Amino acid sequence: MSAGVVISRCTDESRRGAILKLVHEAFGALTPPSGALNETLDDVAARFAAGPVLIAEANGELVGSLYCALKGDGLYLTRMAVKPVRQKQGIGRALLAAAEAEARQLGARKLILRVRVNLPDNRAYFERAGFRVTGQGQDPSGRLTRRWNGL
Numbered sequence: 001m002s003a004g005v006v007i008s009r010c011t012d013e014s015r016r017g018a019i020l021k022l023v024h025e026a027f028g029a030l031t032p033p034s035g036a037l038n039e040t041l042d043d044v045a046a047r048f049a050a051g052p053v054l055i056a057e058a059n060g061e062l063v064g065s066l067y068c069a070l071k072g073d074g075l076y077l078t079r080m081a082v083k084p085v086r087q088k089q090g091i092g093r094a095l096l097a098a099a100e101a102e103a104r105q106l107g108a109r110k111l112i113l114r115v116r117v118n119l120p121d122n123r124a125y126f127e128r129a130g131f132r133v134t135g136q137g138q139d140p141s142g143r144l145t146r147r148w149n150g151l
Contacts, residue, residue: 004058005056005057005058005063005089005091005094006056006057006058007055007056007094007097009055010053013045013048015055016041019053019065020039020044022062022064022065023039023044023065023079023081025081026081026082026083026084036081047078047079050067051076053066054095054098056094056095064080064081064091064094065079066078066079066080066096067079068102070106073108074103074110074111074112075102075106075110077096077111080092080096080113092125096129111131
């Protein structure tokens with residue numbers, strides 16, 4: 001991971017705007033466009049209420065985030081975002097490692113996430129991180145997704 005990057009659980013809801021901006025920036029280049037681009041500050045507030053929000057900072061600058069929520073015996077991960085100019089520097093892996101630590105602390109037995117089928121690079125990324133496909137379905141917008149488990 002990049003030197004000087006710190007991963008922590010964010011409890012400061014005044015950072016919602018910065019987190020939303022980061023998510024929009026990170027998801028902005030996806031084709032077809034991500035539903036993340038339609039999310040608002042109210043959606044981020046709901047993420048804070050649902051479970052841990054992890055952030056990555058470098059010299060005080062927000063460079064990554066990951067929303068987590070307990071679902072059954074797993075910790076569901078969604079909207080992992082890394083500032084585009086900071087991608088491929090290990091920040092996403094560090095966020096996943098922090099999520100795994102959160103899962104263990106919360107008593108979750110697995111990490112769960114969904115990846116759109118039409119995003120093969122994302123699928124490959126999570127496979128390299130140790131996730132395996134456990135199911136297939138549709139997200140709320142009707143996009144075909146695969147459910148992944150890891151831990």
